Amino acid sequence: MNGxxxxxxxxxxxxxxxxxxxxxxxxxxxxxxxxxxxxxxxxTWAADAVVATERGDRPAATLIYFLLPPGEASAWHVVTSDELWLWHGPDALALQLGGDGDAPVAGEVVTLGGDEAAGQRAQALVPAGVWQRTLPSEGETLVSCIVSPGFSFDDFTLHALNNP
Structure with a gap:
């Protein structure tokens, strides 16, 4: 970077x-x-195939890069489609699930990373309608997220930006 x-x-x-x-x-x-x-x-990608959903037509699947810098987290949110997380590293990422109710309830934490012996996984599925958030870590993590049917902000609900 210059300047x-x-x-x-x-x-x-x-x-x-x-x-x-x-x-x-x-x-x-x-x-x-x-x-x-x-x-x-x-x-980074959207399928050419289109599927009909209750909220309108969507690509069959979409793919994004998602980068979480050190100390940053994502707020509780829910998506109306299945979301598959694929870990790229370099550091681990803690993904917390929050149930499928009207509001999130802190639940299982899945750690995406490369240390399988420590219980980390390279992939994790967040089923449609399940609240999720990432927790802050000391390192930087890059993941990809595949959403099917494809992601639209019309299918996304953000609970809060500052959560306990």
Whole structure:
């Protein structure tokens, strides 16, 4: 990077500014933007095949990069489609599930990472309609998320940006 990096706006789904954040070198290299839930993302693929859902037509599946820098977390959110997380590293990522009720209830924590002997997994499935969030860590983690039927912000509910 040459010179200082300018902050960019993290926005709600509706476009309101949540906060100003400075992208990491990796976020810049991968062309990522701030996600409303926290972290950084970019859609990298959408299936050509289309499926009908209750909320309209969606690609059969979509794929994103999702980067979580050190100390950052994502807020509780729920998606109306299955979401498959694929770990790329370098550090582990703690993914907490929160049930399928009207509001999240802190539950199982799945650790995505490369240390299988310690119980880490390279993949994790968050079923449609299950609340989820990532917890902060000391390191940086890159994952990919496959959503099927494909992701749309119309199918996304954010519970809160600051959660206990």
């Amino acid at each position: 200082p990096v300018e902050p960019v706006a993290r926005r709600t789904v509706g476009g309101e500014v949540i906060e100003w954040v400075v992208p990491s070198a990796r976020a810049l290299t991968l062309g990522l933007e701030p996600h409303p839930e926290g972290g950084w993302y970019r859609r």
